[in-house]
Amino acid sequence: MPAERWRQWPLALTLAFCVAGLIPVTARLFEASMQAHLLVQMPLLAFCGGYWVSRSERLQAWLERADPSGGVALVLGSGWLIYWMLPLNLDLATFDPSVRLLKVLTVPVLLGATLTWSWRQLGPVGRGVMLMEGWAILVRLGWIYLISPVQLCSNYLIGDQQRTGSLLLGLALISAALAAIWGVFGPFRKTDRCQPE
Amino acid sequence: MSSRTALSMALALCLVGGLLWQRTAGFSAFTYETWRQSQVVRQRPPVSDWRLQDDQGKVVRLSDWGEQVLLVSFIFTRCTSVCGALGVRYRQLQRAMEATGSKRVRLLSVSIDPAHDTPERLAEYRSRFGGARTSWTIARPADEQTLSTLISETGLRVIPDRTGGFAHSDSLHWIRDGRLVRISAWTDPALEGLLTDAG
Amino acid sequence: MTASELEYATPDTQRTPVVKLYLGIGLLVFAGLMLVGALMRAAQGATTISIGPEVFYQLMTLHGAGMVGTAGLAALAVNWYFLSKYVRLNQKIFLGTLVLSLVAVVMIVGSILIGKFAAGWTFLYPLPATSLGLWSKGAALTFVGGLLLLGVAFLLVYLDMGIAIVRRYGSIARALGLPMLFGREPIDPTHPPAVVASAMVLIVNVAGIAAGAIVLIMTILHLIYPPLAPDALLMKNLIYFFGHVFINATIYSAVIAVYEILPLYARRPWTVSRPFLAAWLAVTLMVLAVYPHHLLMDFAMPSWMAIMGQILSYTSGIPVLVVTAFSGLMLVYRSGIRWDAASSLLVLSLFGWAVGIVPAVIDGMINVNLVMHNTLWVPGHFHFYLLLGLLPMVLGFASYLSANGQQGRTGRVGAMVYAVGATLLCLSFLVSGALSVPRRFAVHEESWQWLGDVGALSGGIVLVGTLMIAVPILLKLPRARLASISESG
Numbered sequence: 001m002p003a004e005r006w007r008q009w010p011l012a013l014t015l016a017f018c019v020a021g022l023i024p025v026t027a028r029l030f031e032a033s034m035q036a037h038l039l040v041q042m043p044l045l046a047f048c049g050g051y052w053v054s055r056s057e058r059l060q061a062w063l064e065r066a067d068p069s070g071g072v073a074l075v076l077g078s079g080w081l082i083y084w085m086l087p088l089n090l091d092l093a094t095f096d097p098s099v100r101l102l103k104v105l106t107v108p109v110l111l112g113a114t115l116t117w118s119w120r121q122l123g124p125v126g127r128g129v130m131l132m133e134g135w136a137i138l139v140r141l142g143w144i145y146l147i148s149p150v151q152l153c154s155n156y157l158i159g160d161q162q163r164t165g166s167l168l169l170g171l172a173l174i175s176a177a178l179a180a181i182w183g184v185f186g187p188f189r190k191t192d193r194c195q196p197e
Numbered sequence: 198m199s200s201r202t203a204l205s206m207a208l209a210l211c212l213v214g215g216l217l218w219q220r221t222a223g224f225s226a227f228t229y230e231t232w233r234q235s236q237v238v239r240q241r242p243p244v245s246d247w248r249l250q251d252d253q254g255k256v257v258r259l260s261d262w263g264e265q266v267l268l269v270s271f272i273f274t275r276c277t278s279v280c281g282a283l284g285v286r287y288r289q290l291q292r293a294m295e296a297t298g299s300k301r302v303r304l305l306s307v308s309i310d311p312a313h314d315t316p317e318r319l320a321e322y323r324s325r326f327g328g329a330r331t332s333w334t335i336a337r338p339a340d341e342q343t344l345s346t347l348i349s350e351t352g353l354r355v356i357p358d359r360t361g362g363f364a365h366s367d368s369l370h371w372i373r374d375g376r377l378v379r380i381s382a383w384t385d386p387a388l389e390g391l392l393t394d395a396g
Numbered sequence: 397m398t399a400s401e402l403e404y405a406t407p408d409t410q411r412t413p414v415v416k417l418y419l420g421i422g423l424l425v426f427a428g429l430m431l432v433g434a435l436m437r438a439a440q441g442a443t444t445i446s447i448g449p450e451v452f453y454q455l456m457t458l459h460g461a462g463m464v465g466t467a468g469l470a471a472l473a474v475n476w477y478f479l480s481k482y483v484r485l486n487q488k489i490f491l492g493t494l495v496l497s498l499v500a501v502v503m504i505v506g507s508i509l510i511g512k513f514a515a516g517w518t519f520l521y522p523l524p525a526t527s528l529g530l531w532s533k534g535a536a537l538t539f540v541g542g543l544l545l546l547g548v549a550f551l552l553v554y555l556d557m558g559i560a561i562v563r564r565y566g567s568i569a570r571a572l573g574l575p576m577l578f579g580r581e582p583i584d585p586t587h588p589p590a591v592v593a594s595a596m597v598l599i600v601n602v603a604g605i606a607a608g609a610i611v612l613i614m615t616i617l618h619l620i621y622p623p624l625a626p627d628a629l630l631m632k633n634l635i636y637f638f639g640h641v642f643i644n645a646t647i648y649s650a651v652i653a654v655y656e657i658l659p660l661y662a663r664r665p666w667t668v669s670r671p672f673l674a675a676w677l678a679v680t681l682m683v684l685a686v687y688p689h690h691l692l693m694d695f696a697m698p699s700w701m702a703i704m705g706q707i708l709s710y711t712s713g714i715p716v717l718v719v720t721a722f723s724g725l726m727l728v729y730r731s732g733i734r735w736d737a738a739s740s741l742l743v744l745s746l747f748g749w750a751v752g753i754v755p756a757v758i759d760g761m762i763n764v765n766l767v768m769h770n771t772l773w774v775p776g777h778f779h780f781y782l783l784l785g786l787l788p789m790v791l792g793f794a795s796y797l798s799a800n801g802q803q804g805r806t807g808r809v810g811a812m813v814y815a816v817g818a819t820l821l822c823l824s825f826l827v828s829g830a831l832s833v834p835r836r837f838a839v840h841e842e843s844w845q846w847l848g849d850v851g852a853l854s855g856g857i858v859l860v861g862t863l864m865i866a867v868p869i870l871l872k873l874p875r876a877r878l879a880s881i882s883e884s885g
Contacts, residue, residue: 024362042676079213089220091229095354127487128555129548136609143614149623153228154354157364174608184599185569187562226622 007029009055013048019045021104034156034164040114042084042107049112054120056146063117070121074130077114080106085141087152137174142168200262230366233352234380241376244350248343249307249336252319256339259372266302266391269370271353274322279367279383281325286383288326290392291333300332301393308337309355309365311344351377361396404564406480410487416873418473418793422466423866425789429462430862434855435822440609440840440847451532452838453514460517461504461539464643465546467782469497470790471646472553477797478590483560489552496549503542511535511732516836518639520609521542521631525619535620544612546604547638554605558598561591566705571595572680573673585779591654592668596680597649603684604641606635629696633687640687647749648679650789651720654742657796658724661739662731666723671689675715682712692765702762709760714753721750735784737865738801740811741792742800748784748818755780755826755836770836771849772831783818783858793864798869798876808862820854 019026020041030041053059060107067073083089084107092099131139145165151158181190218224222239226232247259259267265314270287272280287304294302306322308314314322319335338344355365369388371379381387432455439447447455475498476490507513513535515523524536558568565571572595575581611634614626659666688705691697724746733739755777759768768774791814796802803810833840840848 037462045221046647059465067202067205069202071202072209075209076213077207079217083213083217083220086221087228088226091354104340122549124559125486125552128558129551132551132609135607136613139610139841140613140617142611143626144624145627150228150230150624151364152228154364154366155356161361183558183568183602184572185567187567192198197231 009051013051013055016044017048017108020048021107027104028101034090034153034160037090037094037156038044038164039167043128045104045107046112049108049110049114051112052108053113054117059113067117067171068121070118073114074118074122074126075195076110077118080110081137084111085137091153091155094139112149131179135172138168138172138175142166142172214216229354230368233366234368237377237380238350241378242350244372245346246375247347248339249334249335250316250361251330251334252316253330254316257260257334257336259375262303264374265300268303268388269304269305269307269351269372270307270367271355271365272306272322273308273363273365274314274318275310275362277362281303282321283367283383284326284328287333288328290388291328293389294332296391297392302332302392303331304328306333306335307334308346309344309348309353309363311337311341351380404483404846406483406487408711411477411480414487414491414494415473415477415797416876418469418476419790420870420873421498422473422790423492423794423862423870424468425462426470426857426861427866429459429466430855430859432459432462434852434859437848437851437855439838439848441845441850441852443845443849444852447838449838450514453516454508454512456836457516458505458508461508461543462501463638463782464517465498465504467646467786468546468550468642469494472495472550473650474632474653474790474793475590475594475649476553476557477793478652479561479594481572481656482588482591483564485558485560489556493549493553496552497546500542500545500549502738503538504547507531507535507538507542511538513539514751515539519615520634520635521615521628522618522625523709524615533619537616537749540615542606542621543608544616547608550601550642550810551605554598554602556776557594558602558733561595563599567593568595568598572599572677573668574677577670577673577677583668583670587668589666589668589672590652592673592676592711593648593652593655596676596683597645599680600641600644600648600683604638604645608638608642610774611635611638619675625726629694632691632694636687636690636748637684639685640690643782644645644683644686646785647789648683648716650718650786650793651745651749651788653747653793654720654724656834657738657801658727658742658829661733661801662727664727664731666727672674672723675719678715679712680706682715686712689765692762693769706760706762709727710757717749717753721746727880734801735808736795736801737799737803737807737811738792738796740808741788741795741814741865744811744815745785745792748788749778752777752780752785767832768829770834770848772825772833772835773827775835776825776829779818779825780822783822784815787818787862788814791862794869794873795865803865803868803883804870810861810864812861813857813864814835815860815861817854821851821858824854857882 016102020030021027021053027041030036030044053063063073084103089099089103093103094100115130119130142165143163145168147165148158148161154166218221221227222232222235222260226235230373241272241308244259249257249259268290270283272283283306285289287306290302294300308319314337316337319337323330337348353371355363358364363393367383368380369383369385370377371381435445435447436455436459439452476690477483479485511531511534513524513527513531515531515536517837519536519540524540525533528534543557561568561571569575571591573587573592576583576587611631614631617624618626620761655666685704686708687710688701690704692702692883724743755773759765759773759777786846788811792801796809799807801807824847828844828851829835829845831844833844833847876884
């Protein structure tokens with residue numbers, strides 16, 4: 001009964017959101033290390049918003065009226081991505097309650113939901129640029145964390161930071177290999193002319 | 198692209214840009230440490246009259262220094278990294294003060310590890326650099342309450358490292374008339390000027 | 397053309413207007429920057445003019461960045477025009493690329509002429525951040541930002557090309573002819589060489605732009621926050637990967653003009669064959685890995701990379717070149733070809749590409765490289781490829797597009813003047829290199845100065861030849877509509 005299961009998506013979503021941000025025990029657990037904070041909690045929060053957009057037809061109908069091109073969502077989403085990439089905000093979110101609240105409430109909406117909406121509305125070229133930029137962000141951020149001479153987050157040790165950098169670079173490497181294979185041999189589905197004429 | 202879309206995108210850009218500008222103090226502070234520096238310059242937050250115990254076991258208070266500019270750094274004696282450099286820097290500043298005979302500035306090293314850093318250990322820390330007591334005080338918070346007060350008042354972040362010590366800020370905190378007026382890097386060459394300049 | 401092919405093709409009315417815009421702007425900028433180049437050589441000659449070293453390095457940066465960018469745009473125009481015959485491309489994106497590129501050009505030119513940025517087009521890290529007061533941080537940021545914008549502009553059009561190719565041919569690999577090459581599918585003689593070349597250019601340039609997206613931002617971050625200092629050798633590798641792939645790919649895009657136009661003259665088709673496909677696959681891989689021949693002097697490079705650079709420099713030019721030059725000559729041989737501006741230029745381009753390999757291979761030898769790489773031999777190497785290979789392809793294409801190649805006596809003489817001037821110019825560089833005249837020197841020793849004068853003179857001849865061909869083209873270009881008619885005939 002897949003249809004039945006899908007009907008329960010708001011429950012699953014709320015659960016994921018609570019685990020990621022609202023329940024202090026799990027939230028603290030994620031925030032305890034930089035890797036988990038940046039690579040698990042933040043993506044999970046963003047995913048909640050993205051999932052919401054892709055499931056809720058009411059929200060889609062509203063967005064269709066408010067931002068049909070997805071351009072506004074793209075600007076907001078990329079801006080908010082930059083905002084939370086600042087070591088300052090990552091730091092403050094671990095000990096300043098108001099910033100933590102800001103993170104938990106806005107990352108799903110202003111980052112996950114917006115970027116998902118713009119992805120849905122953009123054509124293939126725009127999606128390609130988004131993918132390339134996303135990949136480049138992985139590399140740049142990973143490289144910066146790896147070589148930064150200073151401890152960028154006063155709440156995470158420099159070793160933690162370098163480990164996060166290596167993880168990001170590893171992710172970038174894997175995704176580059178996958179993207180190269182997909183880009184050259186893909187998209188692995190039937191297109192207009194699959195058999196030679 | 199309709200003009201409405203373009204306009205809303207421009208507005209969104211302004212909004213996001215404005216939020217970034219606001220948070221980073223005009224695109225100048227990207228880490229907590231630099232942000233703390235910019236906040237302090239703007240707000241000059243008051244600090245309470247910390248109770249400290251120096252390396253002779255005597256209790257001293259922040260108000261004892263009166264009008265003098267107090268340069269406060271945070272250390273712990275087991276520290277194997279920057280705390281040593283901070284000691285050398287303080288000794289260097291002290292020599293410059295002795296050479297000019299200036300009494301405007303006083304130096305204060307505060308331990309963030311009071312449980313371990315007894316007055317004897319603080320005295321041993323001093324002996325590594327050989328600075329006189331007159332212008333350089335080395336102390337620990339007299340009680341747990343003071344430790345948490347001074348951490349919250351300066352916005353200092355202290356986290357345990359994996360070797361039993363602490364990772365902490367190496368900045369110098371300028372305190373004057375019960376206010377935190379500036380936070381600067383310990384390497385800041387402007388410090389030499391501070392020793393002699395009036396005002 | 398069959399009905400189903402027409403269905404895929406870009407509508408004829410959309411194919412030419414933007415291409416004309418590219419060519420018009422490209423030819424004008426080429427001519428202007430040729431003048432800059434001649435000025436630099438004249439300054440090194442020191443008999444006619446003298447310019448200060450600061451201005452010299454600004455001009456060098458302008459000439460380099462400008463020529464690379466314009467070569468990219470012009471080659472893209474050739475590529476786009478012929479690819480649009482086979483797949484449906486988006487004219488708006490193509491125009492968007494041009495507009496963004498022009499904004500980038502304004503940023504780059506502004507940073508050089510107003511901001512006095514002079515770190516060379518390779519913006520070799522950490523030079524942009526260590527200007528010793530010659531240029532400001534803002535100028536360096538503007539220059540690097542301009543290059544970043546240029547990268548984004550090209551990414552847009554390449555993505556559009558890629559999507560259109562996949563839509564028709566199923567995947568980039570099929571467009572490159574891999575299934576045919578490896579026997580999974582029979583050889584399809586109607587598979588256009590232009591599509592094979594486009595697939596190759598697409599692969600290498602997207603990879604190059606990805607490297608650029610990283611290295612440019614890292615340069616910007618270093619400029620903003622100097623303590624963040626990435627590894628200089630890694631940065632150099634990325635810069636050369638980005639830059640070398642980009643400039644290398646221009647000739648592989650522009651050669652499509654040869655594949656598409658020469659057959660019309662020879663009245664024989666240019667069909668794909670297994671060696672042709674093998675050559676293009678080999679080149680796809682080699683162009684990605686050949687850049688270390690510019691880093692052979694960096695002793696800290698791992699030696700396997702240097703050896704790879706040497707081996708690939710030997711081999712990289714050869715596959716396509718042999719296939720293209722040989723097939724080109726076969727095509728032309730006894731075909732009763734009409735020799736006009738376009739056909740002469742296209743055959744000249746094959747000559748330039750073929751002979752350009754010689755200086756490249758010599759410089760690619762590690763032991764030679766250690767003494768030759770910092771001499772004018774290297775400008776000789778890339779001017780050979782670009783001035784005798786790439787530019788004749790672009791000029792031939794422009795001439796064909798605007799005047800059906802028929803530019804009369806002026807055109808033929810212009811092509812001749814151009815060929816003589818360009819050969820002389822390249823020789824003046826190569827001879828200088830052989831005599832150990834260093835490259836990137838604003839002021840030359842007295843004993844080297846005659847070579848600078850020869851270079852300036854030949855640069856002037858090239859400019860005259862270019863103008864003889866380009867001016868009539870530019871005048872006709874706005875109203876030209878011959879090309880699409882003659883193609884079907």
